[in-house]
Amino acid sequence: MLEAVLLGFLFSLFLVFSGSYLRGRLAVLSSLIPLSLFIYFSTFISEIADGKVIYEIHEWVPSFGVNLSFTLDGLSLLFALMITGVGTMVFVYSSAYLKDHKYLDRFYGYLSLFMAAMLGLVLSDNLMSMFIFWELTSISSFYLIGFNNDKEDSRKSALIALGVTGIGGLMLLGGAILLGDVAGTYRISEMLSSREAIADSSHYVLILIFIFSAAFTKSAQFPFHFWLPEAMKAPTPVSTYLHSATMVKAGVYLLFRMTPVLNGAEIWHTVLIVVGGITMIYSAIHIIFRTDLKGILAYSTIAALGILVFLIGIGTQAALVAAAVFIVVHALYKASLFLITGIIDHETGTRDVTQLAGLRKVMLPVAIAGFIAALISGGVPPTLGFVGKDLIYESTLHFKDNAILLTIIALSTNVLLFYAGFVAGIKPFMGKLPKKFEKIRLPSPLMWVPPLIMTSAGLVFGLFPGLIETAVAKPIAMTQALQFEDFHLKLWHGFNPILALSATTLILGTVLYFVLKPKHSLEVTIAKLDPIAPKTLLINLSEGFAVFSKFWTNFFQTGYLRHYLFIVVSFLILLLGYLIFSDFSLSIDTSSLTELTIYEISILIMLLLGVLYTVFTKSRLAAVASLGVVGLSFSLLFLFYSAPDLAMTQFSVDTLTVILFVLVLYKLPKYLNLSDIRLRIKHGIISISFGVLITILILKVLSEPKNTEVTEFYAENAYKLAHGKNIVNVILVDFRGTDTMIEISVLIVAALGVFGLLKLKLKTKDKK
Amino acid sequence: MRTLILKSASSYLLPVLLIFSVFILLRGHYLPGGGFVGGLVAAIAFVLHAFSHGLDKTRTILKLHPGFLMPLGLLVAFLSGIAPMVFSDLPFMTGLWAENPIPVIGAIGSALFFDLGVYLVVIGASLTIIFTISESA
Amino acid sequence: MNVHDFLYYIILPILSISSLLVFVRFFKGPSIVDRVVALDLLITIGIGIIAIYSVISDKPTFLDISLVLALIAFLGTVAFAYYLEKRNKND
Amino acid sequence: MKSKFLSNILLTLIWVFLTGGYEFNNFLFGFILSFIILWILSGADDKNSKKYFKIIPRIISFIFFFLWELTKANIQVAYEVSTPKFNMKPGIVAVPLDAKTDLEITLLANLITLTPGTLALDVSTDRSVLYIHAMYVEDKQVFIADIKTGFEKRLLEILR
Amino acid sequence: MIDILICITSGLGALFVLLAAVGTLRMPDQYLRISVNTKAATLGVGLLLVSAALFFLEISVFTRVITVIIFILITAPVGAHLIGRTSYFIGNELWGNSVIDDLKGKYNKSTHELKGEDKENESENEKDSIPKT
Amino acid sequence: MEILLAIITGVLYASGIYMIMRRSMVKLILGIILLGNGVNLLIFVLGRITKGKPPIIDSAEKVLEGVYADPIPQALILTAIVISFGLQAFAIILMKRTFKVLKTDDLDQLNTTDEDS
Amino acid sequence: MTNDIIILPLVVHLFFSIVLMFFWNKVDFQKIFSVVANFIALLVAIWVFVFVYNNGTQVVQSGNWEAPFGIVFVGDMLAATLVLLTAIAGFAVSIFSTISVIRARLRFGYFSVFHFLLLGLNGAFLTGDIFNLYVWFEIIIISSFVLISIGGEKNQLEGAVKYFALNFFASMIFLTALGVLYGLVGTLNMADISLKIAEVQNRNLVEISAVLFLVGFGIKSAIFPLYFWLPASYHTPPSAVSAIFAGLLTKVGVYALIRVFTLIYGGDGFLNTLLLTLAIMTIFSGGVGAIVQNNIKKVFMYFIICHIGFMIGGLALFTEVAMAGVIFYLIHDIIIKTNLFLISGLIYRIKATNNMKKLGGLYANYPKLSLLMAIPLFSLIGIPPLSGYWPKISLILASLNAEQYWFFGALIFGSLITLIVIAKLWSEVFWKDQPKLSLPKKFIYFDQLRLGQKFTFIFPVAFLTFVTLYIGFGAEHIQQLSQRIASELINNELYIDAVLKR
Numbered sequence A: 001m002l003e004a005v006l007l008g009f010l011f012s013l014f015l016v017f018s019g020s021y022l023r024g025r026l027a028v029l030s031s032l033i034p035l036s037l038f039i040y041f042s043t044f045i046s047e048i049a050d051g052k053v054i055y056e057i058h059e060w061v062p063s064f065g066v067n068l069s070f071t072l073d074g075l076s077l078l079f080a081l082m083i084t085g086v087g088t089m090v091f092v093y094s095s096a097y098l099k100d101h102k103y104l105d106r107f108y109g110y111l112s113l114f115m116a117a118m119l120g121l122v123l124s125d126n127l128m129s130m131f132i133f134w135e136l137t138s139i140s141s142f143y144l145i146g147f148n149n150d151k152e153d154s155r156k157s158a159l160i161a162l163g164v165t166g167i168g169g170l171m172l173l174g175g176a177i178l179l180g181d182v183a184g185t186y187r188i189s190e191m192l193s194s195r196e197a198i199a200d201s202s203h204y205v206l207i208l209i210f211i212f213s214a215a216f217t218k219s220a221q222f223p224f225h226f227w228l229p230e231a232m233k234a235p236t237p238v239s240t241y242l243h244s245a246t247m248v249k250a251g252v253y254l255l256f257r258m259t260p261v262l263n264g265a266e267i268w269h270t271v272l273i274v275v276g277g278i279t280m281i282y283s284a285i286h287i288i289f290r291t292d293l294k295g296i297l298a299y300s301t302i303a304a305l306g307i308l309v310f311l312i313g314i315g316t317q318a319a320l321v322a323a324a325v326f327i328v329v330h331a332l333y334k335a336s337l338f339l340i341t342g343i344i345d346h347e348t349g350t351r352d353v354t355q356l357a358g359l360r361k362v363m364l365p366v367a368i369a370g371f372i373a374a375l376i377s378g379g380v381p382p383t384l385g386f387v388g389k390d391l392i393y394e395s396t397l398h399f400k401d402n403a404i405l406l407t408i409i410a411l412s413t414n415v416l417l418f419y420a421g422f423v424a425g426i427k428p429f430m431g432k433l434p435k436k437f438e439k440i441r442l443p444s445p446l447m448w449v450p451p452l453i454m455t456s457a458g459l460v461f462g463l464f465p466g467l468i469e470t471a472v473a474k475p476i477a478m479t480q481a482l483q484f485e486d487f488h489l490k491l492w493h494g495f496n497p498i499l500a501l502s503a504t505t506l507i508l509g510t511v512l513y514f515v516l517k518p519k520h521s522l523e524v525t526i527a528k529l530d531p532i533a534p535k536t537l538l539i540n541l542s543e544g545f546a547v548f549s550k551f552w553t554n555f556f557q558t559g560y561l562r563h564y565l566f567i568v569v570s571f572l573i574l575l576l577g578y579l580i581f582s583d584f585s586l587s588i589d590t591s592s593l594t595e596l597t598i599y600e601i602s603i604l605i606m607l608l609l610g611v612l613y614t615v616f617t618k619s620r621l622a623a624v625a626s627l628g629v630v631g632l633s634f635s636l637l638f639l640f641y642s643a644p645d646l647a648m649t650q651f652s653v654d655t656l657t658v659i660l661f662v663l664v665l666y667k668l669p670k671y672l673n674l675s676d677i678r679l680r681i682k683h684g685i686i687s688i689s690f691g692v693l694i695t696i697l698i699l700k701v702l703s704e705p706k707n708t709e710v711t712e713f714y715a716e717n718a719y720k721l722a723h724g725k726n727i728v729n730v731i732l733v734d735f736r737g738t739d740t741m742i743e744i745s746v747l748i749v750a751a752l753g754v755f756g757l758l759k760l761k762l763k764t765k766d767k768k
Numbered sequence B: 001m002r003t004l005i006l007k008s009a010s011s012y013l014l015p016v017l018l019i020f021s022v023f024i025l026l027r028g029h030y031l032p033g034g035g036f037v038g039g040l041v042a043a044i045a046f047v048l049h050a051f052s053h054g055l056d057k058t059r060t061i062l063k064l065h066p067g068f069l070m071p072l073g074l075l076v077a078f079l080s081g082i083a084p085m086v087f088s089d090l091p092f093m094t095g096l097w098a099e100n101p102i103p104v105i106g107a108i109g110s111a112l113f114f115d116l117g118v119y120l121v122v123i124g125a126s127l128t129i130i131f132t133i134s135e136s137a
Numbered sequence C: 001m002n003v004h005d006f007l008y009y010i011i012l013p014i015l016s017i018s019s020l021l022v023f024v025r026f027f028k029g030p031s032i033v034d035r036v037v038a039l040d041l042l043i044t045i046g047i048g049i050i051a052i053y054s055v056i057s058d059k060p061t062f063l064d065i066s067l068v069l070a071l072i073a074f075l076g077t078v079a080f081a082y083y084l085e086k087r088n089k090n091d
Numbered sequence D: 001m002k003s004k005f006l007s008n009i010l011l012t013l014i015w016v017f018l019t020g021g022y023e024f025n026n027f028l029f030g031f032i033l034s035f036i037i038l039w040i041l042s043g044a045d046d047k048n049s050k051k052y053f054k055i056i057p058r059i060i061s062f063i064f065f066f067l068w069e070l071t072k073a074n075i076q077v078a079y080e081v082s083t084p085k086f087n088m089k090p091g092i093v094a095v096p097l098d099a100k101t102d103l104e105i106t107l108l109a110n111l112i113t114l115t116p117g118t119l120a121l122d123v124s125t126d127r128s129v130l131y132i133h134a135m136y137v138e139d140k141q142v143f144i145a146d147i148k149t150g151f152e153k154r155l156l157e158i159l160r
Numbered sequence E: 001m002i003d004i005l006i007c008i009t010s011g012l013g014a015l016f017v018l019l020a021a022v023g024t025l026r027m028p029d030q031y032l033r034i035s036v037n038t039k040a041a042t043l044g045v046g047l048l049l050v051s052a053a054l055f056f057l058e059i060s061v062f063t064r065v066i067t068v069i070i071f072i073l074i075t076a077p078v079g080a081h082l083i084g085r086t087s088y089f090i091g092n093e094l095w096g097n098s099v100i101d102d103l104k105g106k107y108n109k110s111t112h113e114l115k116g117e118d119k120e121n122e123s124e125n126e127k128d129s130i131p132k133t
Numbered sequence F: 001m002e003i004l005l006a007i008i009t010g011v012l013y014a015s016g017i018y019m020i021m022r023r024s025m026v027k028l029i030l031g032i033i034l035l036g037n038g039v040n041l042l043i044f045v046l047g048r049i050t051k052g053k054p055p056i057i058d059s060a061e062k063v064l065e066g067v068y069a070d071p072i073p074q075a076l077i078l079t080a081i082v083i084s085f086g087l088q089a090f091a092i093i094l095m096k097r098t099f100k101v102l103k104t105d106d107l108d109q110l111n112t113t114d115e116d117s
Numbered sequence G: 001m002t003n004d005i006i007i008l009p010l011v012v013h014l015f016f017s018i019v020l021m022f023f024w025n026k027v028d029f030q031k032i033f034s035v036v037a038n039f040i041a042l043l044v045a046i047w048v049f050v051f052v053y054n055n056g057t058q059v060v061q062s063g064n065w066e067a068p069f070g071i072v073f074v075g076d077m078l079a080a081t082l083v084l085l086t087a088i089a090g091f092a093v094s095i096f097s098t099i100s101v102i103r104a105r106l107r108f109g110y111f112s113v114f115h116f117l118l119l120g121l122n123g124a125f126l127t128g129d130i131f132n133l134y135v136w137f138e139i140i141i142i143s144s145f146v147l148i149s150i151g152g153e154k155n156q157l158e159g160a161v162k163y164f165a166l167n168f169f170a171s172m173i174f175l176t177a178l179g180v181l182y183g184l185v186g187t188l189n190m191a192d193i194s195l196k197i198a199e200v201q202n203r204n205l206v207e208i209s210a211v212l213f214l215v216g217f218g219i220k221s222a223i224f225p226l227y228f229w230l231p232a233s234y235h236t237p238p239s240a241v242s243a244i245f246a247g248l249l250t251k252v253g254v255y256a257l258i259r260v261f262t263l264i265y266g267g268d269g270f271l272n273t274l275l276l277t278l279a280i281m282t283i284f285s286g287g288v289g290a291i292v293q294n295n296i297k298k299v300f301m302y303f304i305i306c307h308i309g310f311m312i313g314g315l316a317l318f319t320e321v322a323m324a325g326v327i328f329y330l331i332h333d334i335i336i337k338t339n340l341f342l343i344s345g346l347i348y349r350i351k352a353t354n355n356m357k358k359l360g361g362l363y364a365n366y367p368k369l370s371l372l373m374a375i376p377l378f379s380l381i382g383i384p385p386l387s388g389y390w391p392k393i394s395l396i397l398a399s400l401n402a403e404q405y406w407f408f409g410a411l412i413f414g415s416l417i418t419l420i421v422i423a424k425l426w427s428e429v430f431w432k433d434q435p436k437l438s439l440p441k442k443f444i445y446f447d448q449l450r451l452g453q454k455f456t457f458i459f460p461v462a463f464l465t466f467v468t469l470y471i472g473f474g475a476e477h478i479q480q481l482s483q484r485i486a487s488e489l490i491n492n493e494l495y496i497d498a499v500l501k502r
């Protein structure tokens, strides 16, 4: 299976370097990749139908427990087939749809990247590697939505989609990590054995939050659904492949996968039913207000995804089987409808359903495909859609709580989906062909054969539900259920409430189709609700956040050095103040201190006055001269306190600094009285507080004993071992000679810097 | 500055100060002093000369560009630091000492060369800084 | 009273007070020249203090510090003069 | 050559004084060191020097003269400073110079400055005039004469 | 004996230093201050150094003291000259009771040249005129 | 004495910090120098002070005995002083160059690089 | 000489900076020499790394003075790793510098100072002495001052003044901390301090010294609220300089925090809470700042800040898992941030601007180059399985296990912001059509370069990208390394025993 996953990656890598070979006619050859994979996976059908599960493990990062372990069971096989199957169709279709596109090679690159990632996602048995592929699907989706990257709309939509799925991805990561931590493994198949431990864990709810967030964002559940209609900016093949048939189902897949691991508590069901239910109804209602074919399909896709989540929430075997079958149904018809929409768009240049009519006269095969797709979508017997719809009603009706309510929700959704399918699949082909469309010819078969194939499949599966039953429904049910109960899929169950519900759906849907005409005015009406739509809310939120970000950033990053220093110093004062006053005990043993003498005091007074004078004088030169006084006082202090070397050095350096200052000063303007008095007071308070804290700190430290082991070693050995008697110098050139080596390097670099700063003058042409 | 008095005074001061600087350098291991202060004194001697005689004159006296003294000094310090690594398989900066001490300076060892390096670097760096500023002043 | 005490209790205080007096001039100015002169004098007094201190603490080597001080003080004066002459204005 | 050799010896002596070590090795080291320094500095100054042994008595007498002036004038200033009223008649006087060489002028100016009450402010660019600030200028001509017959004459006797 | 000598030299030294300090504080103009402090301090510090030399009575200390004194004797007057000249240059006025100012108008403000005595008469009349160069 | 030194250190820190928060670049550098001195004094004081006993072995002795000043803080401060000298020299030149290019030493006018561009 | 192997990186850089100074004016020679020197340094670093990996922590007692009396250099796994990363980044940047830094700058000691900077970085990583660490920090900052201001353009100077002032302040605080610490324990050897500080009765003072270190290093590592100098300055020098700053300079602050807070102040509750809070705020502020920016260099700068928060937070959690995450992130971050700034330099060379509004069309015109650049960008986001992804596993796990949900939230926030902002950047810079602008005419554009020059531009980027890919796909090796380092850090007796030869 690793090879199967890698094939797509390798192909896209190949395209990076030799994409130019894949232009024009040859493009269709690239569909050999998904096709061969489809065939490859088909060979497993019988094995899997027999209840076998195939595992494959490749070590990757064992220290994280992240390995490429794949599993092929009913669920992953279904998705793998769907991915490769629909993939083949889309690959073929695209070769004609984007025939002369400049970047066709890139398109195939992304597409196969996506396909590989999606395959990896559904095949992964390791939650971590699943996450990896999950993120890759988001990224490839980003590239595909933004494929027409010269259009601002596309770029923006790509960003929105990435943002929403990105959050979800991170949630999945969180969930995966927690689950892995609780279960002790990232392997989903092994997590099953820790089912109870997980449910009992204190992190259970958190895990659910994470997993749900991931699934809901990826599968466009309310209120995260809005990215999906946005994503319709992508070329139609992309919408077909990613945003209806496969990627958006990744969330559903995740829920499916995690059902046996996580569905232990009631909250699992409640949340899924509620969210799925709201999503179904909310987006189904939205369909009515749309006139753009892709818009209609987008919302109906969301509704379908809602149904799937809803069914998983119900979680009975029937519901899960219903969901499995519905996945197939939806993939077949929705992909077809998208492709058909693409053809219409491609040939007529519009997707506005109010303008489209009579196209059957110029593109009959397309019309046929559309017609069948609409039937499947509407659940009209004998299509597979009918089978699917039946199963849905069966599960809602038999649910333990609120069965009626759930059924009504399902019914309304189905009616609206029926309407959507008919508007998209039938309406453009019916009625009188407008004059402007008369010149239209049937496009290349590469475009219309794929939808025809898929819809036919829907028809065939409907007629022979046993195929789906053995290949899909039962294997999936086995992956889900703890106790598998046998069942059979049938077109005809006899007269029962379910049949009545199905019939009602058909009737109401038909009525709706004929009564309700898509109108622009409706779109305008719904637009009035935009201000409270989740998308708007999110956009407002993000705009608000951008404003806030700007405020926050500019609040700190004012450009004023003193402001930065003020914050830094205040922060330090806060911390030091807190610590010092949280344990304020000053016990200084005054007897241990050195005595005071008059000359020390006068030097200190001189030092103090020198410092204050430096601060407050209005003359720069006087301030600099005053530094000289400070330096002198320091030097004498050091001398008194047994540091002759320091005395010498301090004084030399201070004077040298003064000299430098003096040499530079006369180029500079005089002091201006720049800061206002309030600022000065504020800074004064801050500075004084800091000074006081430092003083207290010193006194505190002085009241503690000091370890003198190292000092004593130097006193003992400076001469004996290092041949020097001035211990300070011995430390500088021997004990700690490395310090000195670097210290002189600092001096050198400073000198180089000075030299460069003053000598180097860039000419204009040098400036970058 | 065009003042004759300063000019002639500093001409006489220069060699005296230089000798003093070497003195400070060499006695550093026994008494206050050492490469850093010694270097500063030497640098100051040249700076004085430059103030009174002008930079160009001082440059001709100095012969070497002060910038050259920096790598030279660092090289001396560096070599005295790695000599023990290369020659005696001892750790970096290990002191190597001659058997017999000589008068005034005392024991001759790698530390002395190290200090000499410091001395040269300090002269080089200080002069580079001050000369550069004076030139652009 | 021995020499040590004499130096300690009489000479050093006189020198200290002298330096404070000079500091007053430094403080008062009014011209920058006054400050430079005061600084120079302060350092000169500092040399005296060092000389006496080396006696008190019996450390003749401290006298070398006074030479460094004298040297650098001179350089400071030269630099200030240099600056003032170039700048040609009283700051 | 000769002057260089002399400076070399002089510097060697300074070295020996500084270090206070009177062994042969130290002399040798000092000699080498000062040789190196002089070599580095060569080209700075090339004045000839002469007659060292003749001038020594003059130097000694000059030193005493100087010390006397120094003490005398210091007392004068002490009086001035410590009494509340000022009796000074300060002013800047231009004194024509006989001293010609750098060394002569510099020494003269320094000595004048070191004695209280007078401060050699500057030398004219053409070296003809020394401007002296004095605390007591009763009579300009007398003042000039004092300087010329006192310091300048004695100094030039030594130096020439 | 030597102790008394030390006391005398150091006492005198400290006194001269104090004198310089008071002078610096009291004197009415910059030139006088410079004048007073240069010598008093030089003498004072010299004496203090001598007292140190007397105390240690070692040849190395003696040479060292002599070096410092010589150094001060060279640098102090030169410094005084520099700063005094600068003071004039930047236009610090003489004390009001000063009797004579031969320097007046002798400095060329742009070239920093100083005229000699000979041209005194011409220049005194046109002290602020711009010199022809 | 230590108490006074502690206070002086505090004053140096306070002055340094006050000065680096001014608008004039000259004051910034003065502040840096004061702060540097304050830090040196802090290390010195915290290394414990001793009067009149420099860490120098007498010419007759081979080891340093009795009460003596701790040489380590002195060595550290020496290193710090030299380093600060390099930094200060650089800062002064930086100030000069900045004034030359930007024609101001008002730090408040150096606020364009933080803006978005 | 094998005893001293861990200090060879220092010897190499010091030697070459001396040599480069001797050949001050020979720019072409300097270019070649610097690249050769960095290549040697890279080989040496690999040798050191392998040696330490096989033989465990190495200790060199400089001057042959046994610890704690002399300065020791300690090559533990962390130090060896960082030395290796420095060598990798240094090698790439030196090549990039030869072509991207203009001649005038090179004539004024650029390479020499560059080697001093690398010397400082290596020294800081290797030293086992706290004051010596200060000294290394100083050679780093003085070199960075010079590099940031070399050329003296308006922007550079503005940035340099702020950079200088705040970094100088940081050094002062560092010294203050050092003074306090020395006043308490009387030793400077970090291992020795670790032992002696345990004996200090007054724990309050210990915490105070820790807080001082925190602020001193915090400024250097640009954590909230101490980072302001970074957005004010990092974008002003040439890209090569920004690159080495971005990759290594803030990280050396992080390294110092890690070292000090694991070795000396390990596991103090107050400190960890403080660090964690600051980490959260750092992530937030950095992320929020990145949203606002339009200049790609500035975007990257704010990400430096944001991602520092990841590491500081991990440090605060103080578990082996978290620490492994920190180390992995550090490894990832050094390479990626260096590369991003090289990329911004490359983009500048192509389009003469770094402003997103003025940029565009890169993908259309330079598709392969764009894809090359996409890899580091995606790694920055942490798109799995690229390098930024792996450390997040550890960090998230550690934060959830410690029930630090705010930090977890911050991690998510930071990752999401990175994702969105980089996606926006991609869409603006690479996807969008090139807006019509009057471009500078005198500028030498990428297209006008000779093939060899182009190669010199691209090679460093490709090289670092390759390293990034290795970190991502060879995550097993990196994670094992990180776990080993984390374990060494948390169990600091190993370090102490090695240094003090107990």
Ligand code: NA
Residues within 6 Å of the ligand: A733, A734, A735, A737, B093, B094, B095, B096, G062, G063, G064
């Ligand atoms: Na050694």
Ligand code: NA
Residues within 6 Å of the ligand: D111, D112, D113, D114, D115, D116, D117, D118, D119, E039
């Ligand atoms: Na006189």
